[in-house]
Amino acid sequence: MLRGLRGFAKFISAERGVMVFAIAVGAVFLMLDSGAWNQAPYLGAIVFLGWSGVDALNNVFDEELDVFSHPSRAEFTRRLGELGLPVALGLCALSSLLGALTTSFYVVFWVGVGIFFGVLYSVPPFRLRQTLWKPVVNFTVGAVPVLIVAAFAGASYPNVLVLVAVIGTTTAVNSLWEDLADYVPDLKSGARTVHIVFGPRRGMLLTIALGYALLPLMLLIGVMFGLPPVFYVILLGLTAFVSLRLLLSQKTLRSGDSDRLLELGKLLAKDFVVVAIVQTLNLMLSGYLSAR
Numbered sequence: 001m002l003r004g005l006r007g008f009a010k011f012i013s014a015e016r017g018v019m020v021f022a023i024a025v026g027a028v029f030l031m032l033d034s035g036a037w038n039q040a041p042y043l044g045a046i047v048f049l050g051w052s053g054v055d056a057l058n059n060v061f062d063e064e065l066d067v068f069s070h071p072s073r074a075e076f077t078r079r080l081g082e083l084g085l086p087v088a089l090g091l092c093a094l095s096s097l098l099g100a101l102t103t104s105f106y107v108v109f110w111v112g113v114g115i116f117f118g119v120l121y122s123v124p125p126f127r128l129r130q131t132l133w134k135p136v137v138n139f140t141v142g143a144v145p146v147l148i149v150a151a152f153a154g155a156s157y158p159n160v161l162v163l164v165a166v167i168g169t170t171t172a173v174n175s176l177w178e179d180l181a182d183y184v185p186d187l188k189s190g191a192r193t194v195h196i197v198f199g200p201r202r203g204m205l206l207t208i209a210l211g212y213a214l215l216p217l218m219l220l221i222g223v224m225f226g227l228p229p230v231f232y233v234i235l236l237g238l239t240a241f242v243s244l245r246l247l248l249s250q251k252t253l254r255s256g257d258s259d260r261l262l263e264l265g266k267l268l269a270k271d272f273v274v275v276a277i278v279q280t281l282n283l284m285l286s287g288y289l290s291a292r
Contacts, residue, residue, distance in 0.1 A: 007076030011059055011084075012052035012091070015277060020145050021048040022280040023167055027149040029287035030163065030225050043152060046098045047145040050111055053091030054118030058129065060084040061122050068185040092118075099148070106151035114144035130191035134179070135172040142171035159224050166217045170276070173214060176207040177272035180265030200261045204253070204268075208246065211272070215239055218279070222286075231286035238275050245271060 009015075024047040028040040059066065059077050066074035077084055092115050099111040117140045120126045128137050143164045150160045179186065179195050180203075186193050195203030215235070222231050245268065246253070252260045 026284035050095035143168035
């Protein structure tokens with residue numbers, strides 16, 4: 001049973017589901033107040049289920065690629081067989097139902113937008129995950145949860161647009177980090193992602209530069225929403241962690257050796273998943289503290 005739960009968690013990419021859940025809950029505290037404990041988990045559940053459905057949909061169509069990069073996930077998807085697609089669509093339907101129960105047209109609308117982009121990302125003949133448009137689609141992974149919360153809260157002030165832009169950009173850059181780990185299967189499948197078009201070294205350097213570009217944007221969020229000192233401490237701690245990893249990997253970055261760069265890419269991709277989750281939890285906690 002435990003093995004089955006682990007397989008299902010990988011099938012729906014639960015770790016990234018936690019990330020979008022934290023984005024939604026943090027947005028609730030930033031737009032409403034710390035007493036919004038009833039609304040926060042409910043809106044977080046809408047986002048989590050929608051993301052889980054979309055990612056499960058992607059994994060159904062990615063089974064052959066996952067054999068190389070995520071073999072345990074591919075094995076679980078194969079075991080699900082024909083049930084995989086109904087499970088994915090069922091999660092999307094449940095997210096839509098919870099959205100409809102808010103009685104807000106715009107909440108339902110943004111849930112639908114998120115699922116629509118998930119289809120463009122995953123399903124043939126679109127399969128934008130294998131093109132240069134992948135980061136653009138992944139922008140919606142961060143932007144839609146914020147827009148769902150904003151629709152529920154009736155918020156329309158400029159700070160919301162800045163939050164949408166920053167969180168959306170964060171998830172777009174996160175997708176570039178993930179591509180570092182998927183370079184080989186993407187290349188074998190004929191994908192035209194950023195790292196394949198630019199090459200491993202230039203693609204990695206571009207990803208690193210964009211990662212650092214997020215730092216001032218996150219600081220801007222902290223200032224605009226009056227977040228407490230703990231937000232900055234954790235943010236700078238995460239920056240120091242990534243910087244140390246890159247400092248210790250200078251020889252590999254300068255070498256141009258594709259095999260070594262790809263191994264480093266897999267390591268950095270795992271690091272950034274952790275960094276992204278910790279930072280979104282940091283935003284959630286800081287949002288709660290600032291609203292007290």
